[in-house]
Each structure stands twice: as C-alpha cells, then as structure tokens.
Amino acid sequence: HLQPPNDSQMGDLRRENCRAKGASGGFKVGVLGAAGGIGQPLALLMKMNPLVSVLHLYDVVNAPGVTADISHMDTSAVVRGFLGQQQLEDALTGMDLVIIPAGVPRKPGMTRDDLFNINAGIVKTLCEGIAKCCPKAIVNVISNPVNSTVPIAAEVFKKAGTYDPKRLLGVTMLDVVRANTFVAEVLGLDPREVDVPVVGGHAGVTILPLLSQVKPSSSFTPKEIDYLTDRIQNGGTEVVEAKAGAGSATLSMAYAAVKFADACLRGLRGDAGIVQCAYVASEVTELPFFASKVRLGRTGVEEIHPLGPLNEYERAGLEKAKKELAGSIQKGVSFIRK
Numbered sequence: 001h002l003q004p005p006n007d008s009q010m011g012d013l014r015r016e017n018c019r020a021k022g023a024s025g026g027f028k029v030g031v032l033g034a035a036g037g038i039g040q041p042l043a044l045l046m047k048m049n050p051l052v053s054v055l056h057l058y059d060v061v062n063a064p065g066v067t068a069d070i071s072h073m074d075t076s077a078v079v080r081g082f083l084g085q086q087q088l089e090d091a092l093t094g095m096d097l098v099i100i101p102a103g104v105p106r107k108p109g110m111t112r113d114d115l116f117n118i119n120a121g122i123v124k125t126l127c128e129g130i131a132k133c134c135p136k137a138i139v140n141v142i143s144n145p146v147n148s149t150v151p152i153a154a155e156v157f158k159k160a161g162t163y164d165p166k167r168l169l170g171v172t173m174l175d176v177v178r179a180n181t182f183v184a185e186v187l188g189l190d191p192r193e194v195d196v197p198v199v200g201g202h203a204g205v206t207i208l209p210l211l212s213q214v215k216p217s218s219s220f221t222p223k224e225i226d227y228l229t230d231r232i233q234n235g236g237t238e239v240v241e242a243k244a245g246a247g248s249a250t251l252s253m254a255y256a257a258v259k260f261a262d263a264c265l266r267g268l269r270g271d272a273g274i275v276q277c278a279y280v281a282s283e284v285t286e287l288p289f290f291a292s293k294v295r296l297g298r299t300g301v302e303e304i305h306p307l308g309p310l311n312e313y314e315r316a317g318l319e320k321a322k323k324e325l326a327g328s329i330q331k332g333v334s335f336i337r338k
C-alpha cells in the first residue's frame with residue numbers, strides 16, 4: 001500500500017474489505033506499468049470488470065495518482081497502488097493474473113526489437129518478482145518485443161523453478177482486433193461478427209493472418225489479400241507514425257489487453273470453450289514459442305489448436321515468420337542464459 005490508512009480512512013477500508021468480500025469469487029489482478037499509456041486505460045477497464053475483486057496498480061512513477069483516480073469509480077473491485085521497486089513484492093503477493101505493459105514504446109523509424117535493450121531488463125526484474133511472490137499467477141506479457149520478452153519470462157521462471165508454460169502468455173490480441181476490423185471493413189460486415197485467426201508472433205512478418213480461415217467463411221481477391229496482410233502486419237507502425245513520436249498504440253491495446261485478460265479470467269473461473277490467439281510455448285511448429293489459437297481454462301492454456309489447412313500464400317508467410325521468430329526467441333533466451 002502506498003500509505004498506511006489514518007483513523008478517518010479506516011471506515012473506507014472497512015467498506016473496501018466488505019466490497020472485496022461481496023465480490024468473493026472474483027480474481028486478484030496486478031497491472032505492472034499501470035501509469036503508462038496502456039496501463040491507465042487498462043486499469044480503468046479492469047476496474048469495470050465484474051470478475052475482478054482486487055486490482056493492484058504498480059509503476060515506478062505516478063502510481064498514487066492513477067490509483068486515487070481509478071479508485072473513485074463506483075465498481076466493486078478494490079484498487080490499491082504500489083510505487084517503485086521496494087513495493088513490487090506487495091503489489092504481486094496473492095495475484096491470480098498479472099498483466100505487464102511496463103516498458104518503453106517505439107518512435108517512428110524504430111522496430112520493436114530496438115526496444116529490447118531497455119525492456120528485456122524491465123521484464124526480467126518484474127518476472128523475478130512474480131516467481132517469488134505469485135508463482136501460480138497467469139502472466140500476460142504485453143511489453144515489446146513480445147517475440148523475445150515471453151522467452152525471457154520463461155527463462156526467468158525456469159531459473160526460479162516456477163515455470164509452468166500453461167500460465168505464460170504473450171498478448172497478440174491487438175493483431176486479432178486489428179485483423180477483425182480491417183477484414184470487416186473490406187467485407188462490409190460488423191467487426192464483432194468477424195473472426196480472423198492471427199498466428200506466429202507479434203512483429204512485422206511474424207504476424208501471420210490466416211485469411212483462408214476467416215469466419216464467416218469469405219473469399220478475397222489477391223489484391224485484397226496483399227492489402228489486408230500488409231495492413232495487419234504493419235498496424236502498429238501505422239499508429240506509431242500517426243502519433244509522430246508520442247508513442248505507440250495505447251487505447252486499442254488497452255481494449256485488446258482487457259478482452260484477452262477477461263478471457264483468461266473466464267477460463268480460470270471454469271467457463272467452457274474460451275478460445276483466443278496467444279503467443280505461448282508450443283509444439284505447433286518446430287519453434288519453442290508460437291502464437292495460435294489456444295483454449296483457456298482453470299490452469300491457463302489447456303489446449304493449443306493446430307494451425308489448420310494453410311494455402312500457398314500462408315505457407316510462404318509461415319516460412320518467413322518462422323525464420324524471424326527463431327532469432328527473436330534465441331535472443332530472449334540468451335539474454336537470461338548468458
């Protein structure tokens with residue numbers, strides 16, 4: 001907690017405890033990097049999620065202000081703020097789900113891999129905290145480059161003896177959200193009715209939309225396929241350039257992160273048939289990590305769906321994706337093993 005409550009705050013605390021009990025069956029969720037461009041709207045949306053009973057907001061700056069602000073929302077989740085490394089362990093203790101949007105974003109001209117030098121160390125430190133304080137939590141990694149930060153997290157957990165591949169998920173949901181939006185636009189449909197599997201990873205050519213598997217079943221001209229594939233693979237860059245130095249996607253990312261976190265929580269609750277794309281430890285290809293559709297349940301990733309039939313265009317895309325992914329995975333692994 002940022003500050004111990006004084007006497008006049010004790011009433012509030014009792015009410016908070018009541019509410020926490022009232023929402024029993026709810027989950028405890030930690031957001032690491034909660035004061036950032038993604039962190040703030042993500043915290044706001046998680047405070048609105050009825051499955052969340054306790055929300056811990058951690059950052060190295062500005063956590064008290066964001067926490068005070070969000071805590072006034074009249075929804076049932078109890079919000080607590082944690083500031084700086086010395087409060088990381090308190091922030092993590094007891095969490096069922098930890099979402100990590102901590103780290104620096106891209107500026108125009110940068111690749112996601114250009115963020116590695118700063119973000120690798122941030123993710124490493126945060127995952128060391130998770131291994132120590134909430135080793136059974138489901139972990140959603142948003143920090144880029146996701147293709148490398150997920151292998152980094154896995155290596156940290158292996159070193160600590162807590163690694164459970166079913167509980168570590170790289171968030172690629174924004175690629176699916178974008179794909180649904182752009183495909184719906186081309187088909188003239190409501191994006192909520194469209195489902196586009198996006199597999200591989202989360203950077204450039206590693207983002208592989210499977211347009212042959214779009215639901216509802218649809219066909220596209222070669223020109224539409226080129227346009228859609230390129231726009232989905234470069235959606236992040238489109239936002240980075242439009243923001244012109246002020247960062248990367250934050251609002252659509254918060255939306256996507258909450259959609260994904262909600263699926264993880266519904267899985268934890270025991271709901272049936274929860275399937276989303278995510279970047280996980282996988283045997284779907286020869287690579288140790290790969291994004292594809294996964295079924296979420298009480299223990300995290302309970303089933304990894306195969307890629308399904310690919311057309312020639314997608315098979316060529318898969319080869320390109322695997323080549324780049326292999327290097328990014330190795331880079332993450334070496335960062336911890338070196």
Ligand code: NAD
Nearest residue numbers: 033035036037038060101102103104105142143144174253
């Ligand atoms: P931001 O700079 O606005 O916010 C990042 C926050 O992380 C800041 O509040 C900062 O104080 C905090 N932070 C830095 N070091 C920390 C540490 N050691 N512990 C806790 N918090 C720390 O950036 P943003 O726009 O919110 O983006 C965050 C990350 O998410 C970037 O790496 C970005 O590339 C990535 N991202 C991923 C996706 C995806 O689809 N997976 C989408 C968008 C952005």
Ligand code: LMR
Nearest residue numbers: 106144235236237248249
């Ligand atoms: C995105 O896809 O929007 C994120 O990965 C941020 C970025 O750098 O593009």
